[in-house]
Amino acid sequence: MTADGPLDHECPARDGTVLRGLLWRCPDPAGLVLIRTPYDARAHAPTARSWTGRGYHCLVQDVRGRYGSAGAWSPYEHEGADGRDALDRLRAEFPGLPLLLFGASYAAHCALEAAREAVGEGTGGAPRRSAADAVAGIIALVPALGLAETAWDAGGRPQLWHRIGWWHMHGRGPRSRPALPAAELDRRAAQARERGPVAAAADWAWPAATMSGWRRLWSARRIDPRARYGRVAAPLLAIGGDDDHFRADTERLARGWTGPSHLVGGPWGHGLVGGIRDEGLRARVRSTGGIGGVIDAWLAVHGPRGSPAPWTRILLPAPGSRSRSVFDPASATWHHERSTP
CATH class of the missing domain: 3.40.50.1820 (Alpha/Beta hydrolase fold, catalytic domain)
Incomplete structure (x- = not known):
C-alpha cells in the first residue's frame, strides 16, 4: 500500500x-x-x-x-x-x-x-x-x-555508563545532543562510582531541571x-x-x-x-x-x-x-x- x-x-x-x-x-x-x-x-x-x-x-x-x-x-x-x-x-x-x-x-x-x-x-x-x-x-x-529499570541492572548494579550517556544526549531540553566522547563518558562514570551519581553530576553543568530529573532517577523504585x-x-x-x-x-x-x-x-x-x-x-x-x-x-x-x-x-x-x-x-x-x- x-x-x-x-x-x-x-x-x-x-x-x-x-x-x-x-x-x-x-x-x-x-x-x-x-x-x-x-x-x-x-x-x-x-x-x-x-x-x-x-x-x-x-x-x-x-x-x-x-x-x-x-x-x-x-x-x-x-x-x-x-x-x-x-x-x-x-x-x-x-x-x-x-x-x-x-x-x-x-x-x-x-x-x-x-x-x-x-x-x-x-x-x-x-x-x-x-x-x-x-x-x-x-x-x-x-x-x-x-x-528504576533504566538506572539499575537486574542484579542491582547501577548502569552508570548507559544512564550518563542517555541523560547527556536526551535528558536535557527539547532536542537530543551529540554523544559524549568515550573518554569523557568513562571519566564521568568513574566520578559517579566514586562519589555517587547525584553528587558527581553537580560538576557536569547540567541545568536545574535536568538535575531534578537525575535525582528522581536514582531514588525511583x-x-x-x-x-x-x-x-x-x-x-x-x-x-x-x-x-x-x-x-x-x-x-x-x-x-x-x-x-x-x-x-x-x-x-x-x-x-x-x-x-x-x-x-x-x-x-x-x-x-x-x-x-x-x-x-x-x-x-x-x-x-x-x-x-x-x-x-x-x-x-x-x-x-x-x-x-x-x-x-x-x-x-x-x-x-x-x-x-x-
Missing part, C-alpha cells in the same frame, strides 16, 4: 499543552498505530511507512517537551496521561479503527503507560474504559519500563508489571534480546502480563537485528523474516486482518496465556512454543 502524507498532527492535552506529531496514512486502513517518542517523529519515517505497508495508519507523536511538542521535558513523568489524551484524540478522529500501541525502548514505556491510563480507574473505582475498547494490542520492543498493568487485558508482544541490558525486565513484563503475552528473544541487543555486528548472523536472522516476520504473524492472530502462520496456534486468545519465539543462531531457525505462566 502507498502512504499519503505525512500530515502534521496536533493533539491538545488536557492541561492545554499541544502535542504534535506526523500522521502517515494508507488506503482502506485495517487499524491505527500510535508511536510516542522523545527521539523526533521525523526520524521514525521508515517505521511509520512499514506500518502503512501493513495497512495501518500510523501517528508518530513527539512526547511533551521534545521536538515539535510543547511543554517541559521530564523523562518518565507524563507519558500515561499524555498517551491517554492522544488515544482519545485518535478515537475521535478515526472512530471504529482498532488501535495498536507500538514502541521501542522509551517509546515502549510510552505505549505501556498509555494502555494503563486508557483503562485506569474512573468514577467509583470502575475502569475508565473497558479493556475491549481501550487498545487492540501492544508491541513493546526492548522496553525501558521505568526510571522498580515497578511490578502485574500490579501496574493488571487492568490491561490487550494482547502483548514483548520483544527482547539476549544482549539487551533490559532483557530481564522484558521477560518480567511478559511473565506478569494479565492478558495474552508472547515473548520474543534472540542474539541481539538494544539495537535489535540492525545492531548485530556479525554480518553473517544478521543475514541469517533476516533470511527467516526477522523480528518483522514474527510481528506480522502475531498481527494476523490479534489484528483485524491476515492469514495466520501455522505456528501461531500457540497464541491462545485467552487471558493469561503465555508463549514465546526464540531465534536459534546455530540452525538459523525460530522455535515457537507455549510457555508456563
Whole structure:
C-alpha cells in the first residue's frame, strides 16, 4: 500500500499543552498505530511507512517537551496521561479503527503507560474504559519500563555508563545532543562510582531541571508489571534480546502480563537485528523474516486482518496465556512454543 502524507498532527492535552506529531496514512486502513517518542517523529519515517505497508495508519507523536511538542521535558513523568489524551484524540478522529500501541525502548514505556491510563480507574473505582475498547494490542520492543529499570541492572548494579550517556544526549531540553566522547563518558562514570551519581553530576553543568530529573532517577523504585498493568487485558508482544541490558525486565513484563503475552528473544541487543555486528548472523536472522516476520504473524492472530502462520496456534486468545519465539543462531531457525505462566 502507498502512504499519503505525512500530515502534521496536533493533539491538545488536557492541561492545554499541544502535542504534535506526523500522521502517515494508507488506503482502506485495517487499524491505527500510535508511536510516542522523545527521539523526533521525523526520524521514525521508515517505521511509520512499514506500518502503512501493513495497512495501518500510523501517528508518530513527539512526547511533551521534545521536538515539535510543547511543554517541559521530564523523562518518565507524563507519558500515561499524555498517551491517554492522544488515544482519545485518535478515537475521535478515526472512530471504529482498532488501535495498536507500538514502541521501542522509551517509546515502549510510552505505549505501556498509555494502555494503563486508557483503562485506569474512573468514577467509583470502575475502569475508565473497558479493556475491549481501550487498545487492540501492544508491541513493546526492548522496553525501558521505568526510571528504576533504566538506572539499575537486574542484579542491582547501577548502569552508570548507559544512564550518563542517555541523560547527556536526551535528558536535557527539547532536542537530543551529540554523544559524549568515550573518554569523557568513562571519566564521568568513574566520578559517579566514586562519589555517587547525584553528587558527581553537580560538576557536569547540567541545568536545574535536568538535575531534578537525575535525582528522581536514582531514588525511583522498580515497578511490578502485574500490579501496574493488571487492568490491561490487550494482547502483548514483548520483544527482547539476549544482549539487551533490559532483557530481564522484558521477560518480567511478559511473565506478569494479565492478558495474552508472547515473548520474543534472540542474539541481539538494544539495537535489535540492525545492531548485530556479525554480518553473517544478521543475514541469517533476516533470511527467516526477522523480528518483522514474527510481528506480522502475531498481527494476523490479534489484528483485524491476515492469514495466520501455522505456528501461531500457540497464541491462545485467552487471558493469561503465555508463549514465546526464540531465534536459534546455530540452525538459523525460530522455535515457537507455549510457555508456563
